[in-house]
Amino acid sequence: MAKDAIVSSEMAKKFATEKDTPYQRWVREQGLDIISAHFVPNLRTVDLKPWAQRGGKAVFINHEASRTSNDCYVCEIAPGGKLTPQRQLYDEMVLVLDGRGSTTVWNDAGQRITFEWKAGAIFAIPLNCWHQHFNGSGQQPARYVGVSYLPSVLNLYDDVDFVFGTKYDFKNRFNGEPDYFSSKAEVEGFLSRTNFVPDAVALPLITAKERGAGGGHIRFNMARGAMASHISQFPVGTYKKAHHHGPGAHVIVLSGEGYSLMWPDGEEPKRYEWQPGTLIVPPNAWFHQHFNAGATPARYLAFKNWSPRNSQGVPMSWISRRLGGYQIDYADESKLVRDMFSEALSRHGLEPRMQDAYAKELETLPPLK
Ligand SMILES: [Fe+2]
Structure with a gap:
């Protein structure tokens, strides 16, 4: 639905x-x-x-x-x-x-x-x-x-x-550790176990090609809690792949300038312009896609607590629709998406820098069923 x-x-x-x-x-x-x-x-x-x-x-x-x-x-x-x-x-x-x-x-x-x-x-x-x-x-x-x-x-x-x-101490969550809110972090894969990030805008990220266009990514598990969060960054002239998931992902723009498209399956995308401080909360199962239309890298933070995964533990929103996942490959997006992006960049005298991402995707793109 x-x-x-x-x-x-x-x-x-x-x-x-x-x-x-x-x-x-x-x-x-x-x-x-x-x-x-x-x-x-x-x-x-x-x-x-x-x-x-x-x-x-x-x-x-x-x-x-x-x-x-x-x-x-x-x-x-x-x-x-x-x-x-x-x-x-x-x-x-x-x-x-x-x-x-x-x-x-x-x-x-x-x-x-x-x-x-x-x-x-x-x-x-x-x-x-x-x-x-x-x-x-x-x-x-x-x-x-x-x-x-x-x-x-x-x-x-x-x-x-x-x-x-309720009077109860969850000692496995907090036990008075003196460095609990220091900025130390244990990074494993994309996941950083930490309880405090002093500056999310400047934090170094990890390279992630799975969500498209050479972006940086880092995921957090803070205070050993059940809330998930992540930061994604995408370079000038690039945009992410569209995907959908359940309700409640709160996307907050940390830096850069651009726009997002959001749409329920089968309907025309609507465009939302963003800047640092913008909040986007995609409705349940609406596709959404983020575009860096500015002259600097763009970065956002997402807070959420529910993410459907496949039997291997991979979020469905990272998996191609061609495999039954919830992500639209660049090869399958509408021409309108690319035309709109070119037009938005041209206001800064820029052109899309997506050719590498498109080509790389083709190397591993699952066949259309
Ligand atoms: Fe999302």
């Missing part, structure tokens, strides 16, 4: 009581606005409202598909301010959008660590640890975006006190 599949309002009414969820009720109780969109032009400038429960200002971002799997919010801490301490029975990934500050993490056993961050940092909150964020500047606000799988947990237990108030 990739299309919207809209039915009559009479039929929809019969399912209306099942549409509302404990997560949605909790969101409404927070008294914040909800940006219900799969494209947000700039997280740095979205309007925020005071969030009594956390002590900062914030806005929720979720849409029809993503709100069943992932919570996303943007939060700002006032100059010299701090948020209320919180613990939570779910993993949360954080990207700092603006400013600088620090976070203190502690458990019931009394183990406590404080680490500092600034714009561009990524970290995870260890499961059920108490944590508190502080703005390190007396002049500038500090703003971050947090993504988690809160809807799955809240919808499962339907008990806010349980999710935010």
Whole structure:
């Protein structure tokens, strides 16, 4: 099911009581606005409202598909301010959008660590640890975006006190290790085991040809949690292959300029222009494809927690449609895709640099069935 599949309002009414969820009720109780969109032009400038429960200002971002799997919010801490301490029975990934500050993490056993961050940092909150964020500047606000799988947990237990108030230390996740939030990383394949990336914009990546056009890639498992994240970069004059997957992947542009196409299978692609700070959350099973249309390399970060894989453990979204996967090979994309890209680059006096990627793909392209 990739299309919207809209039915009559009479039929929809019969399912209306099942549409509302404990997560949605909790969101409404927070008294914040909800940006219900799969494209947000700039997280740095979205309007925020005071969030009594956390002590900062914030806005929720979720849409029809993503709100069943992932919570996303943007939060700002006032100059010299701090948020209320919180613990939570779910993993949360954080990207700092603006400013600088620090976070203190502690458990019931009394183990406590404080680490500092600034714009561009990524970290995870260890499961059920108490944590508190502080703005390190007396002049500038500090703003971050947090993504988690809160809807799955809240919808499962339907008990806010349980999710935010259970006294239990997951010692295998956090045990007071003094270097827990240092920038050390163990890299294996594409996967980096780390709990803190000080600067996601400058982090060196690993070469990945599987997603197209000589891009760099790195995947993270932070705080030994169940949230996945990765960074992808693609050079000037290149674009990624189109693919689809389940709901809830939150793609945040870190650098560069370009656009993405998104479309449900069988429909015309729609174009979304991006810049650093743009958020794209592809709806369930919609194809999406990212294009670097600018004069510098482009880089994005994705937070997500669910990824269908084949029996070998390879994400379906990395596998050719010709093999039954969810990725469209360059050889199978429509002419419109290439024409639009050439036109976009020509505004910078640039031309596509895709010939090598097209040729390389042909070396291993599975035959059409
Ligand atoms: Fe994707």
